[in-house]
Amino acid sequence: MTAPFAFDLLATDGRARRGTITTPHGVVRTPAFMPVGTQGTVKAMFMDDVRATGADVVLGNTYHLMLRPTAERVAKLGGLxxxxxxxxxxxxxxxxxxxxxxxxxRKLTEQGVTFQSHIDGSKHEMSPERSIEIQGLLGSDIQMQLDECLRLPASRAEIDRAMRLSLRWAARSRQKFEAMGGPGLGQGLYGIVQGGDDADLRATSARELSAMPFEGYSVGGLAVGEPQAVMLAMLDIVCPLLPEAKPRYLMGVGTPDDIVESVARGIDQFDCVMPTRAGRHGLAYTRFGKINLKNARHADDPRPLDESSDCPALRDYSRAYLHHLVRTGEALGAMLLTWANVAYYQSLMLGIRDAIEARRYADFVAETKAGWARGDLAPIG
Structure with missing residues (x-):
């Protein structure tokens, strides 16, 4: 039997938490940002380079992988x-x-969802049990229950209906996960708190999920168009209701500012396509804030994005060259800026973890935000 999935809480500073998650494939240092590898690839990056940025974990997408190359094929080839x-x-x-x-x-019922592929129109069914089966075939270390995620705004009645359906699906997902032997394989299954922007429904979801034996708990249905203040208000309600000894994952978040504010409220894990998508569109995230390499003012700038960085993409290429690559549509531009962004996000997480350990998280946030606000618009030369 593989060692069980484990979360160890190592330090706190206010509600900010530093810890580790132990899985069959290694230790994840938290708070952690998980680069999104939707189809088995972090777009425009080699996996060795993803690891070199400091990433301990990446995310794979069940929907896309079930359509192609199919979970069954991945399983035959040795797993994801x-x-x-x-x-x-x-x-x-x-x-x-x-x-x-x-x-x-798509058609939603109590049993699950039937839908047509966005690729070729083929018909598929996704139930809580099928989702867990697919994730088991992929061999992922951390798996997620099937839930219904509503886009906001939505009526309270609709939010309540989707939240309660997600709770029922959580119980079914857990039953299937245990039947497939996930706990014995050292894998973890997370429940997902829903409830939209309704405080009472969020609290109900958090309490009822906490009574189920999940290895971790996620907050879903945020970062779908609502203001940041609403997201943070929901975290203020939800996080204190979740088990202290289990990891907490805020799904689909987000900007560096979202991350530092959510860590302050007790979140341990994040994922978002933002750093990779932005990189493919000429936008760099740095300790000086966002830098749009499409702008003509970078055309004659010999400075790198960040000369003090350990990442070659941030340190070794001039802004003028990156601007040229972006303006000419060269693939290398997307590759370098994606690499730079993932590296910055990982350096931000390292700084977060160190600050929590030193019990100076509030100071770290203030210093980091001051750097973003100050920017890096010094004259050239």
């Missing part, structure tokens, strides 16, 4: 770790968000 050449921890989402947002035609 071997398939993607990532021998470290992998978290897979349930596929529910993509079913709701990408499928051409």
């Amino acid at each position: 770790h071997r398939f993607a050449n990532w021998p470290h921890t992998i978290l897979t989402d349930s596929g529910g968000f993509q079913v709701m947002s990408l499928a051409q035609i």
Whole structure:
């Protein structure tokens, strides 16, 4: 039997937490940002470079991988770790968000969702049990229950209905996870708190999920268009209701500012396509804030994005060259800026962890935000 999934809380500073998650494929240092590897790849990056930035875990997408190359094919080829050449921890989402947002035609029932692929129109079914089966075939270390994620704004009646359906699906997901032997394999299954922007429904969801034996708990249905203040208010309600001894994951978040504010409220894990997507569109995230390499003012700038960085993409290429790559549509531009962004996000997480350990998290946040606000617009030369 593999050693059980474990979360160890190592330090706190206010509600900010530093810890480790132990899985069959390694230790994840928390708070952690998980680069999104939707289809078994972090777009425009080699997996070795992803690891070199400091990432302990990447995310894979159940919906996309079930459609192609199919979970069954990945399983025959040795599982997602071997398939993607990532021998470290992998978290897979349930596929529910993509079913709701990408499928051409879908029908939701108590049993699950039937939908047509956005790729070729083929018909598929996704139930709580099927989602867990797919994630088991992929061999992910951390798996997610199937839930219904509503886009906000929505009526209270709709939010309540979706939240209670997600609770019922949570129980079914757990039953299937245990039947497939997930706990014995050292894997973890997370429940997902829903409830939209309604404080009472969020609290109900958090309390009822906490009574179920999940290895971790996620907060879903945020970062879907609501203001940051609403997201943070929901975290203020939810986090104190979740088990102290289990990891907490805020799904689909987000900007560096979202991350530092959410850590302050007790969140341990994050994922978002933002750093990779922004990199493919000419935008760099740095300790000086965002730098848009499309702007003409970078055309003659010989400075790198950050000369003090350990990452070659941030340190070794001039802004003028990056601007040239972006303006000419060269693939290397997307590669370098994606690498730079993932590296910055990981350096931010390292700074967060160190600050919590030193019990100076509030000072770290203030210093970090001051750096973003100050920017790096010094004259050239």
